[in-house]
Amino acid sequence: MSLTKLENYAEGKWVSSAAEGETLYNAVTGDAIYTAGSQGLDFGAMMQYARKVGGPALRKLTFQQRGLMLKALAMHLLERKEYFYTISAYTGATRADSWVDIEGGIGNLFTYASLRRQFPDERFYVDGDAAKLSKNNTFIGHHIMVPREGVAIHINAFNFPVWGMLEKIAVNLLAGVPAIVKPATLTSYLTEVVFREIIRSGILPEGSLQLICGSARGILDNIETQDVVTFTGSASTGRMLKSHPRILSEAVPFNMEADSLNCCILGTDVQPGMPEFDIFIKEVVREITTKAGQKCTAIRRIIVPADRVEDVQIALGKRLQTNVMGDPSIKEVRMGPLAGISQRNEVREKVQQLARTQSIVIGNPDNFEVLGADKEKGAFLPPLIFLNTDPFTNTDCHNIEAFGPVSTIIPYDTTDDAITLARMGMGSLVCSVVTADDDIAREIVLGAASMHGRILVLNNDCAKESTGHGSPMPLLVHGGPGRAGGGEEMGGKRGVMHYLQRTAIQGSPTTIGRITNVYQQGGKQHETDVHPFKKHFEDLQIGETLTTAKHTVSETDITNFANVSGDNFYAHMDATSLEGTIFTGRVAHGYFVLSKAAGLFVDAKKGPVLLNYGIDECRFTKPVYPGMTIGVRLTVKEKIAQEKKTPEDIAKGIVKWLVDVYDETGETVAIATILTMVKMKDQG
Template sequence: MSTKLHNYLQGAWVPHDGEGIPQFDAIDGTLISTCGSEGLDYSATLHYARKVGGPALRKMSFQERGRMLKALALFLNEQKEKYYTLSYRSGATRADSWIDIDGGIGTLFAYASLRRKLPDTRWYLDGEAAKLSKEGSFIGHHLMVPKHGVAIHINAFNFPIWGMLEKLSANLLAGMPAVVKPSEVTSYLSEIMVRDIIASSILPEGALQLVCGSGVGILDDLCEQDVVTFTGSAATGQQLRALPSIIQHSVPFNMEADSLNAIVLGPDVEPGSVDFDLFLKEIRREMTAKTGQKCTAIRRIFVPEDRIEAVQNALSKMLAQTTLGDPRTEGVRMGALVSKPQQQEVRQQVEKLLQHSSLAFGNLDQFEVLGADKTKGAFFAPILLRNDQPSKYTNTHQIEAFGPVSTLMPYRNLAEAIELVNLGKGSLVSTIATADPRFAQEYVMEAAPYHGRILILNEASAKESTGHGSPMPLLSHGGPGRAGGGEELGGLRGIKHYLQRTAIQGHPSMLGQITEVYQVGGAQPEATIHPFRKYFEDLQIGETLSTHKHTVTESDIINFANLTGDHFYAHVDETALEGTPFERRVAHGYWILSKAAGMFVEPRKGPVLLNYGLEECRFTKPVYPGMTIGVRLTVKEKIAQEQRDENDVPKGIVKWLVEVFDQTNETVAIATILTMVRKVEELRS
């Protein structure tokens, strides 16, 4: 690795000018590399992303971009040991680096899997169509398409890989290019991974650019199509959010800031119990993982006032077992802070907190370090503070020491616990250790407005729980107020941040042709041959099969009841219908659906491989003996599927709209069914 980091801009690796910003080993203080961004042409960089990367990504469908993410995740997974080796120099242990490295790659995999919930198109339909006219000839829908700008990601020092990949996962799947600006403290880790990504040629050119230095001026040339995401301190984020380029162009600015996250011990949890031990272990893990340098780390600990001594004693014993030192030394469980300046910053914040708190455990100066020189590295021992009057001395709810530091505080009742937790003015996450659902419900209802996530911790979920400090790809990561007011991840929610939602209006046929999804009320040309005889490529959106008719009999209902064991009174006992919506014995809803399938299915072997499932189904009108029903089967949507290997059958998923109607042409049932259908390309290859 060169001692001079390069920026990757406009398709080339560019060294920084001048001496640059030095990056030091957190363990021994030796120079790792230098980085810089002075003199870079950010206007050209953003233009390149918009004109080269954006169009290339937008040519791809969601399915294609999802497969691209999967390929990238598989590739990086093969390279990851080199990232672990370098990550030790940031002060991280192997377990700490797992969060950053495997966690980041795992997020790529998770977002790649989301392609299965997205269409094989370049657009995404959001929600359901809105009927805007009496006769149904004028409707509206919400369409989401990739923005034509660039996502600028400004990341924090604590997760140089996860912070980058979790944001890239969403914008790349959405179809938007990115310029990544990692912290200049640890950008050496981001650079080595980006070098591998670029060398792999998995991403189209212009989809990813990298700025390793301070990035001053990177937000000066924004336009209305761009998006900015920021992770870091609340003060810095607020300054960036107020920039004229953000305000003038109404640029979406997603902020995820460090917050004073809390954990609460429920009054039902007794010392010595399993849940009590889980509570203590969660605190120890969150105080020592990444040496406390996590935006989700537990900073405030609230316990019933009659248990504060028990918690302090037990937690102090656990923290005393934490071995501090070079993470490559056997037996070390906690490494160093990321840098000497960070070490000094944490110390200053602890000294401020000590103005109204006492030292319950730890020492700012007297502690042992294994395998390293304490004076050369950025080591900091676990510190547990205690504030016995948290309602009076509120600096605990305002000052954050971004290291292995937390404050223990008592509460008298649930209302006070909630009030104290909410004094954090907005947090990413809080945890409550309890098995009492009433306590948990009240806490969630009153604390949720101040939190992005709440974990209920107890023995029942502990075995598989990912813990307090682990943002999950399918759940939102962010929080209100001090935490920044933004959201990241959250599954499909995450990609919508990079899409423009636009309402489209018109005739159902036109909207169906635009979106390639059949809209109710649109043209339904009658199929000349049975649709089940057609291959995936040959099926046309909107083509419809109208079936023969069937007159319902009481025998139909009785036989279905006997076959299924569904003897619900409305189907079998006409004497029990008083006070119900039914006039007489009524057909089972699932009989209607089953009968419909029997009416529209083509029995001979053909391109249809199997029934893949049922997405939605409603029974809209009672069906009585003597009524005559028919079915309209319409091609609603087609989603191509990738081949898992060379032996896999080329195929796709077809969504069919099933409308069951009676002799008055009124709908009695409506459903969307899915089938797996062969592609004709299998025969041509």
């Protein structure tokens, strides 16, 4: 019987390998199910296609448009998730395992779609605040970030064939950079199924994504300086790729996320019977059995107080006894096989290496049962727990990783010892700490942070809603130092910036404002005869300014505002209490100054302004005393269009205004950025 041949997606079309390629197997039954190859693909042409077709198409879109594109794609894939689940079962994943991979990956798309709100309605990003470079503020500096004009090459691991792809492309697509996805061939059949739906949706611009299911050996020979390479997998393979001559000569960013010897620490305060003890046992068992331990974030080292080793060992043993292993399609099964026989054999080799310096105390690699499957034909391996009684001398557990359901109990005496043991992993993706004592938590976090990309602190307060030790979150960085690769993925805006080039720009405030489309303080302003609150979103221009009438502040103003607000702070109300302060008399409330400013610049009649959306920043820079006269310069600073959520929704956008409140000398007394929601003309 001929096997289904996986296809690659190159230069806008599906392409079969010119040769049969590698045979792929059902992890549960051992049956051959697919072949995957890449013979005949021109990697150089694929990369040029991405640079010349995909890149320009994506860069024409704003962050807002790219974000909405991701949202539409996420909704499309979510509607087809059940089919993905059926294919995922071939990898040995249970329904719960597949949920993390499939719906977790789609969730990344939703998250980065929502992240568009933190970016402007522009094709570039303005980073940070302007730098004043001259005495009279006629010369300033700023930073902009533009999409790199290359291609992202994503070399992914076998354990999360959906999440691994979607969590990366969500970021590069929002940034405006095309990608070539290279999943691990072992489970590439699941990636190909999801990728087909991405292409079938027609949501992405042509050239945005390409796929290589077979070998991509030699692809790095074609990289150029504007490209980005990301890698997830073993540290040894990552180091080999990172040292590629083209990576070095072209100064190509290489983001590496490698498997690491993550740990979970039980605090010295936690005793059996405490909620935290049960939380610890549950978390360790979950990380050993989820995806059969095939997670880059899985717990490999279980660090426990020496006098609680026996309690932990007994509790883990009882929990793992109830773990049903077998065909993941069976309802009772909680743990499936590893992803393939080759993977099982590799884990067995690592188990033998670890057994030279420590002993297995839970599980037997040769004697175990599976439900609904043949344990020899399928890639099954039971949970195995070692005990290392001398972890400072016998250090294999800190250096050898068995990428499966394998972990080691490691005793410690003091919190300092626990920190040292955690750091002996020489760089990890994640460490978790289970303790009810916040002082212990602080000590471990600060002591271990430099060697970990993420630290989770679990106690009874947060455990029910915690996403757990092994779950990287889209808005937090995923990566780690040292053995973990030294890279970062995701992290919200931080991840997007990996695909952007930061450039310092210098010039006059007016010129920098025109380049960034954000008004820069000190830039030229222009006034019109029409009050800006009477203008629709489209008609407002960056730099457009309203200069208001003025108001002389009185003691009555201060007293009345105190009565209304309830703010009777002594500096506002008691002139006899000002000795030793910076004030020379009763001073107006800062919020009175801002409120009065609003009274001066607001147009009271109904118009396009729908509501006050909030304040981004506000500073009171000079005391305002009775008798001083204030006025306002209200300037359009930035505009961000909003999408209509329903056909009936009002077409609108957010306008950021620079509110400059000044006194009779012309000196600024308060400066703020306020936001309003403004109606658009077009309601279609």
